[in-house]
Amino acid sequence: MISNQVITDFFASGLLLATFLMMGKVRLYQMLRYFALASFLLAGLGLSISFMRGEADFVPAIATVLFKVIFIPLIIYYTARRRPSSHQLRMYFRPATTYILFALALVVSGIIVRNFPLNIEGVEGGVFLFKSLLFISVTLILAGILLIVVRRDLFSQVIGVLTMENGIAAFGLVALGGIPMFLEMGIFFVVIVSTVILAILIDQVHGIYRTGDTENLNELID
Amino acid sequence: MAILIFILFLSTSLLAAIPKQVNQVRLIALAMGVINSLVAFYFLSGPLFSGQILEVGNWLRIDGFSAFMGFLITLLYLFTAVVSHRYIAEEYHEGILNINQIRLYFVLLPIFALAMLTVVMADNLGILWLALETTTLATTPLVAIYRKDGSLEAAWKYIIICSLGISMGLLGVLLISYTGISSGIGTLNSLSLKMLSVNAAKLIPATMKWAFLFTFIGLGTKVGFFPLHTWLPDAHGRTPSPISAMLSGILLNVAFYSLMRIKFITDISLGSDQWTNNFFLTFGIMSVVASAFYLFIQHHYKRMLAYSSMEHMGILAISVGLGPIGLIPAMMHMLAHTLSKSLLFFGSGEILLHEKTAKINKVRNLIRKVPVTASIFVIGMFGLLAVPPFATFSSEIMILSAAVTKGNLVIFFLLLLALTLVCVSLLKHIFTMFNSGDETHQTHEEKPKKEKLNLSHLIMIIQIVLLIASGIFMLTKGGFDFFASIAKSISL
Numbered sequence: 016m017i018s019n020q021v022i023t024d025f026f027a028s029g030l031l032l033a034t035f036l037m038m039g040k041v042r043l044y045q046m047l048r049y050f051a052l053a054s055f056l057l058a059g060l061g062l063s064i065s066f067m068r069g070e071a072d073f074v075p076a077i078a079t080v081l082f083k084v085i086f087i088p089l090i091i092y093y094t095a096r097r098r099p100s101s102h103q104l105r106m107y108f109r110p111a112t113t114y115i116l117f118a119l120a121l122v123v124s125g126i127i128v129r130n131f132p133l134n135i136e137g138v139e140g141g142v143f144l145f146k147s148l149l150f151i152s153v154t155l156i157l158a159g160i161l162l163i164v165v166r167r168d169l170f171s172q173v174i175g176v177l178t179m180e181n182g183i184a185a186f187g188l189v190a191l192g193g194i195p196m197f198l199e200m201g202i203f204f205v206v207i208v209s210t211v212i213l214a215i216l217i218d219q220v221h222g223i224y225r226t227g228d229t230e231n232l233n234e235l236i237d
Numbered sequence: 238m239a240i241l242i243f244i245l246f247l248s249t250s251l252l253a254a255i256p257k258q259v260n261q262v263r264l265i266a267l268a269m270g271v272i273n274s275l276v277a278f279y280f281l282s283g284p285l286f287s288g289q290i291l292e293v294g295n296w297l298r299i300d301g302f303s304a305f306m307g308f309l310i311t312l313l314y315l316f317t318a319v320v321s322h323r324y325i326a327e328e329y330h331e332g333i334l335n336i337n338q339i340r341l342y343f344v345l346l347p348i349f350a351l352a353m354l355t356v357v358m359a360d361n362l363g364i365l366w367l368a369l370e371t372t373t374l375a376t377t378p379l380v381a382i383y384r385k386d387g388s389l390e391a392a393w394k395y396i397i398i399c400s401l402g403i404s405m406g407l408l409g410v411l412l413i414s415y416t417g418i419s420s421g422i423g424t425l426n427s428l429s430l431k432m433l434s435v436n437a438a439k440l441i442p443a444t445m446k447w448a449f450l451f452t453f454i455g456l457g458t459k460v461g462f463f464p465l466h467t468w469l470p471d472a473h474g475r476t477p478s479p480i481s482a483m484l485s486g487i488l489l490n491v492a493f494y495s496l497m498r499i500k501f502i503t504d505i506s507l508g509s510d511q512w513t514n515n516f517f518l519t520f521g522i523m524s525v526v527a528s529a530f531y532l533f534i535q536h537h538y539k540r541m542l543a544y545s546s547m548e549h550m551g552i553l554a555i556s557v558g559l560g561p562i563g564l565i566p567a568m569m570h571m572l573a574h575t576l577s578k579s580l581l582f583f584g585s586g587e588i589l590l591h592e593k594t595a596k597i598n599k600v601r602n603l604i605r606k607v608p609v610t611a612s613i614f615v616i617g618m619f620g621l622l623a624v625p626p627f628a629t630f631s632s633e634i635m636i637l638s639a640a641v642t643k644g645n646l647v648i649f650f651l652l653l654l655a656l657t658l659v660c661v662s663l664l665k666h667i668f669t670m671f672n673s674g675d676e677t678h679q680t681h682e683e684k685p686k687k688e689k690l691n692l693s694h695l696i697m698i699i700q701i702v703l704l705i706a707s708g709i710f711m712l713t714k715g716g717f718d719f720f721a722s723i724a725k726s727i728s729l
Contacts, residue, residue: 132443156408163401169393176400183407190415195424198363202407205370209400212377216396219381220389232390235471237531237540 019067023144026060030185031151034158034178038117039110043095043102043170047088050174054083057181060148061188068192075199079184082203087177087210094214095170098221105168105228113165120157127153148189155182169217169227173210180206238280239293239358245273246351253343259329259336263322266343270318273347277311277354288722295429298360301726305568306357306494309575313487314350316696320583321346321479323692327590328477338382342477349375349483353491362410362428365495366403369459372488373399379480380472391471398468402458406495409452413499416444416506430498437505445506452499453516459492461547462520462554463527470531473543474595478586481539485546486579490571493553500557501728510560517558522651524551529655532662539585539595541666542578545621548659549574555652556636559643564724566635569711573628573704577620580700583693584614588670600670609688611671613697618667620704622660627704631711 030053037049058079065072095101106113128150159179163172180202187194194202217227224231249269256262283289284304291299299307325342328334334342352375355368373396381392410428417427420439426432433440454465461469473481500517504510528548535541549570556567585595587610592600603611620627623634633656640649710716 132441132447156404159404160401163397172397176397176404179401179404183404183411186408187411190411191418191424194411195363195428198367198428201363201367205367205374208374209396212374212396216377216381216389216393219384220393223386223389229393232393234387235390235394235474237470237534 019063020144023060023063023067024147026056026063027148027151030056030060030181031154034155034181035114035117037174037178038158038162039113041104041106041110043104044092046104046171046174047091050177051084051088053178054079054087054181057184058084060185061193064148064188065193072193074196075193078199078203082207083177083181086207090207090210090214091170091173094217097218098227100225101168101170101217101221101227104166104171105230106171107165107167113161116161116165117158120161121154124150124153124157145189148185152182152185152189155179155185158182167229169213169220169229172229173213173217176209176213177206238276239291239297242273242277242280242354243351245269245276246347246354249273249347250344253347254340256340257336259326259339262336262339262343263326266346267318267322269347270315273350274311274315274318277307281307281311285723288726292360295425296361296364297358298431299358301723302494302568303357305723306491306571307354309490309572310350310353310357310487313483313575313579314346316579316583316700317346317479317483320482320586320693320696321477324477324479324586324590331590333383341378342382342480345375345379346480349379349480353487356491357494360430361425362413362430362433365430365498366407366410369406369456369492369495370400370403372491373403373459376472376476376480376484376488380476382477383475387471388475391468391475394468395472398465399459402455402465404455405451405458406455409448409450409455409499412444412448412451413440413502416441416448419444430502433502434505437502438508440502440506442507445503446512449499449503449513449516453496453520456492456496456499457520460489460496460550460554461524462550463524463547466524466527466547469547470540470543473546474537474540478539478582478589481542481585482579482582485543485582486575489546489550490553490575493550493571497557497727514558514560517554518645518648519558521551521554521556521558522648522655524548524554525652525655525659526551529658529662532659533665535662535666536597537595538588538597538600538666538670539582541597541663542581542585545659545663546574546578548655549578552633552636552652555648556639559636559639559645559648561724562639562642563636564727565717565720566632566639568720568723569628569632569635569707572707573620573632576700576704576707577617577627577629580617580697580704581614581621583697583700584610584617587691587693588614597666597670603671607688609690609694613694613701615667615671616701617697617704618663620701622663623656626708628708628711629704631708635711 033049033053037046040046058076062076128146156179159175162175252265253262281304284291284299325339352368352371356365359365377392377396380395381388414427422432422436458465473485500513503513525548528544531544553567553570556563591607623629
């Protein structure tokens with residue numbers, strides 16, 4: 016019988032690995048698949064943590080799968096399908112450099128978690144699990160920021176924002192044992208609406224510039 | 238009553254989406270704008286003038302500070318609804334906007350105002366965060382509404398940078414909730430501003446420092462503090478002018494309000510306001526000084542006003558950073574900035590309609606071409622530059638006095654120097670736009686048409702009257718006590 020702890024570890028490490036692999040991808044659909052996989056593992060992580068707490072809360076996991084694994088990738092997919100030129104993503108650095116920067120993000124996360132003031136009383140699963148999950152959530156947040164900074168195409172920046180949101184959701188799981196339902200649903204709503212707005216903007220930018228390269232967005236400077 | 242406000246604002250959005258004629262959309266938006274504002278004024282008048290606190294479950298709580306902010310939001314929403322009625326019609330007649338874009342505009346305007354009202358009425362940090370994010374989502378399509386290269390670039394930067402910032406803010410909110418839960422106040426209570434304030438002394442100081450740091454970076458992005466401001470001049474400069482007035486005049490204040498609420502919980506938790514005050518002072522002075530330089534090199538008059546907003550947020554931050562002594566002038570400055578900045582953006586809209594360009598060096602001789610707009614704009618500019626008896630003069634003189642009283646002479650001199658540079662820069666640009674003109678370009682047959690007084694002018698004149706009246710009121714004992722009672726309600 017596999018214990019809850021092992022399942023949680025599996026989802027947590029899988030989430031980190033999927034995000035790591037996503038970082039260097041230069042094709043949109045590949046990147047999107049890894050994002051969907053990371054979101055699926057996040058849903059699994061939330062469910063396994065709820066089992067560890069003896070709550071078996073399926074709603075956030077189902078909502079995560081519906082919104083982040085299905086709807087959001089579909090919105091991005093259909094936007095990209097209209098613009099074939101957007102399928103090849105643009106970066107300031109080579110993929111190898113991006114992976115190195117991700118490794119640096121891991122180090123920074125480690126330092127942050129080490130200095131993070133913990134109140135472990137009442138935390139299920141002990142200090143190690145808590146710190147590991149905190150480490151993963153901080154890494155995801157940094158990875159999201161990294162994607163926005165090192166990529167110079169619109170789609171990657173959207174996925175960067177969504178990855179950062181995954182990190183915050185993971186933090187909610189760690190620190191609060193899950194974000195309160197009204198806030199969780201509100202966040203999903205915000206994420207979906209943001210993605211739709213971003214998709215429309217991407218379409219309009221492509222309509223004008225014929226490319227999604229953010230280097231073209233340089234008219235407004237002082 | 239709070240529910241009625243929500244229903245009214247949302248109905249306005251729905252109703253604006255239905256008509257097929259531009260005039261019908263405009264009329265509905267105007268009529269509903271007036272009704273919504275009157276209901277909201279009535280609702281907020283209790284907490285604002287009698288000091289009572291309204292609570293709706295654990296979700297909404299309206300004290301003096303919330304009511305004051307709600308009053309400013311409603312006032313500006315009313316002004317914007319009236320000015321938009323004219324401005325949007327002009328842009329439609331000139332073929333800049335079509336019926337779909339106009340519907341979108343009037344659908345999103347009440348949602349934007351309602352989201353801001355929700356931010357200031359929320360007792361729950363989760364609701365506050367969601368409402369603040371809704372302001373970004375409601376205004377992004379408005380920034381991109383012209384669908385030109387510059388507007389799309391501005392909208393993209395706006396939504397990406399603000400989403401990034403707001404996500405940091407959410408992290409801060411979750412950290413506050415975490416420390417609340419750790420202190421044993423329960424999951425839902427850990428998001429309640431009231432419960433957090435009551436139990437703030439129990440919150441873990443070290444965690445609260447992290448929480449404040451994240452919320453400061455996150456919400457500071459939305460406020461437009463230097464160096465987190467990069468989206469601000471683009472978004473405010475590219476939006477239809479009435480929306481720029483709301484973005485600059487009140488949205489920045491609303492984000493600042495959220496930051497202040499979290500500051501006061503953090504202060505109680507830390508047992509001192511010194512730590513958070515240092516953040517406000519540092520970012521405040523950086524924002525004022527940086528904006529002074531940006532203003533000097535500005536070539537675009539709407540961006541110029543946007544940078545001036547960054548400067549005023551810096552002044553507000555300095556005021557709050559000076560401690561309790563700076564809170565009363567901070568409240569005054571919020572009112573003064575809301576009125577003066579929206580006035581100038583309404584005026585810039587009129588100039589844009591006439592000149593078809595926002596570039597300073599392409600606008601000349603306005604005092605001759607559009608004398609009504611130009612005269613009101615110049616008077617409004619005096620209001621922004623803190624000339625007595627405008628409200629900005631009263632608030633800024635008190636902020637400077639507070640800096641001296643606190644013995645913070647470095648801040649005093651830096652602020653004074655930066656304000657002088659701001660003043661010189663703005664006057665230089667205004668002089669260029671209003672007076673200088675190459676007379677050889679004007680032939681005898683193109684005599685300027687006589688400008689008539691319009692709805693926007695009327696609103697701007699009302700704002701000037703309010704700016705002067707409130708400036709004088711602030712210097713009276715009654716006025717001082719009124720703002721003192723608002724400032725006091727923050728810490729209760």
